[in-house]
Amino acid sequence: MKKVLLFAIIGILGITLFASAATLTQRLSGYILLQVQANGEAWYVNPTDSMRYYMKDGAVAYQMMRDFGLGITDADLAKIPAVSSTSAMNASASICSINTTANRLKGKILIQVQQHGEAWYIYPKTCRSIYMKDGQAAYEIMRFLGLGITNNDLTLIPVNQNSGTTPTASTPTTAIKFEGRYIDVHLHITPIAMSLADIIKNMDAQGMDMAVIMKPPASIIDTPQSTSGIPDAAVQYPDRFIALYGGEAVTMLEKAATSGSYTKADEEKYTSLLETEMKSGQYKGFGEIGLRHFVPAGDKNPTAYDLTIPGDHPWMFIMSDIAAKYDVPIDIHMEATDETVKGLESLLDHNKNTKIIWDHASWSNTDQATPALISQLMTKHPNLYSSIKIRSENSTSAVYIYDNKGQITSEWLTLLKKYSDRFMIGSDIKPGRNADEFLIIKTHRNFLEQLPSEILKPIERDNAIKLFKIN
Numbered sequence: 463m464k465k466v467l468l469f470a471i472i473g474i475l476g477i478t479l480f481a482s483a484a485t486l487t488q489r490l491s492g493y494i495l496l497q498v499q500a501n502g503e504a505w506y507v508n509p510t511d512s513m514r515y516y517m518k519d520g521a522v523a524y525q526m527m528r529d530f531g532l533g534i535t536d537a538d539l540a541k542i543p544a545v546s547s548t549s550a551m552n553a554s555a556s557i558c559s560i561n562t563t564a565n566r567l568k569g570k571i572l573i574q575v576q577q578h579g580e581a582w583y584i585y586p587k588t589c590r591s592i593y594m595k596d597g598q599a600a601y602e603i604m605r606f607l608g609l610g611i612t613n614n615d616l617t618l619i620p621v622n623q624n625s626g627t628t629p630t631a632s633t634p635t636t637a638i639k640f641e642g643r644y645i646d647v648h649l650h651i652t653p654i655a656m657s658l659a660d661i662i663k664n665m666d667a668q669g670m671d672m673a674v675i676m677k678p679p680a681s682i683i684d685t686p687q688s689t690s691g692i693p694d695a696a697v698q699y700p701d702r703f704i705a706l707y708g709g710e711a712v713t714m715l716e717k718a719a720t721s722g723s724y725t726k727a728d729e730e731k732y733t734s735l736l737e738t739e740m741k742s743g744q745y746k747g748f749g750e751i752g753l754r755h756f757v758p759a760g761d762k763n764p765t766a767y768d769l770t771i772p773g774d775h776p777w778m779f780i781m782s783d784i785a786a787k788y789d790v791p792i793d794i795h796m797e798a799t800d801e802t803v804k805g806l807e808s809l810l811d812h813n814k815n816t817k818i819i820w821d822h823a824s825w826s827n828t829d830q831a832t833p834a835l836i837s838q839l840m841t842k843h844p845n846l847y848s849s850i851k852i853r854s855e856n857s858t859s860a861v862y863i864y865d866n867k868g869q870i871t872s873e874w875l876t877l878l879k880k881y882s883d884r885f886m887i888g889s890d891i892k893p894g895r896n897a898d899e900f901l902i903i904k905t906h907r908n909f910l911e912q913l914p915s916e917i918l919k920p921i922e923r924d925n926a927i928k929l930f931k932i933n
């Protein structure tokens with residue numbers, strides 16, 4: 463205790479009392495602050511929103527690792543030198559000015575997504591990393607590296623409402639509730655029909671913080687990607703859009719699978735296109751790939767044709783290997799049949815490092831993509847993810863996520879709890895193509911409102927943040 467106090471007092475001297483709130487927050491971003499004029503309560507200044515969060519104990523520290531942990535690849539993590547203990551950390555020199563990766567991530571908690579979710583803290587003072595085994599270790603390490611702060615200075619840094627129990631309150635930790643904002647991982651936009659500014663205005667109104675955009679599969683009129691705002695929207699507004707690649711190579715894939723033939727030269731071109739596009743850094747995945755796409759029944763002017771790309775098609779394996787190489791996911795549209803599920807399993811097995819998002823959970827034309835099937839596949843394949851699309855046309859189907867009272871069914875709830883790290887929202891709305899598309903978001907928000915607090919954040923945004931490496 464005395465040691466903590468001593469460190470705390472040294473810390474206070476380092477803080478300029480007259481610094482403005484903004485400069486102070488900026489300077490202390492990513493640090494743990496210890497309230498030395500009270501009982502040494504610890505606050506984490508989250509670099510992402512510049513707000514402070516009360517870190518009551520090891521359990522709260524664990525929750526913080528889950529909520530704020532940013533996914534990082536092994537390759538990126540390797541760029542940041544690690545120290546083995548807090549004393550080694552205090553003895554080491556700062557590398558912030560020479561290590562750009564570490565400098566960008568300083569003060570953040572990183573999660574090793576290619577391993578088993580190991581957590582690391584990048585100490586903002588030295589820009590070096592330290593491993594945190596669990597919540598208790600995180601609590602002790604971050605506290606030990608903390609800075610003392612006066613009550614006066616602390617009040618200059620805003621408290622986040624979700625910060626849990628504050629030291630003055632004696633109530634138990636408040637449940638995490640849906641606050642109306644989320645990340646949507648499946649959108650098809652048409653900027654020539656609705657401007658990007660208008661799309662963003664609607665996103666704001668619906669609480670959609672970010673949207674993953676992609677070209678739809680099996681388009682009858684094979685419009686260029688740019689008509690779908692890809693990757694332009696993501697280049698113009700990188701904090702609102704993430705683009706998946708579905709351009710020329712994907713059209714080649716659809717043709718090769720439909721005709722059943724291709725040449726060696728075709729395959730070389732296909733492979734090099736996928737490589738080049740991923741290397742460009744403009745895309746964070748492949749999609750939407752139509753392993754099985756139906757012509758909508760009763761559609762007088764169908765925009766899509768009937769498409770089958772076997773999951774074990776050699777070119778799917780090529781795409782899978784390139785996706786693993788660049789650590790990006792593949793978004794799959796697949797009506798479930800015995801045969802297509804078998805193909806998907808081959809694809810999942812081909813390269814276990816490739817993350818596959820089987821989109822449109824709770825939606826189907828075959829009624830076979832039931833929670834029971836998804837559960838079985840997720841158990842067998844840790845690289846299988848899913849995005850949820852809710853439409854009332856499926857309300858009588860065995861795949862539907864709601865019961866007849868509009869509540870999440872118990873079977874679905876069990877599955878969502880079991881694999882809360884694999885599900886995301888992917889509304890599949892088409893702003894600019896259909897009128898009032900944004901109204902469809904309402905039912906997805908209603909779904910998030912119903913989620914129990916322990917699984918809300920991963921499904922609302924954290925899984926998307928990790929999968930698409932959103933900073």
Ligand SMILES: [Zn+2]
Binds near residue numbers: 795
């Ligand atoms: Zn689709």
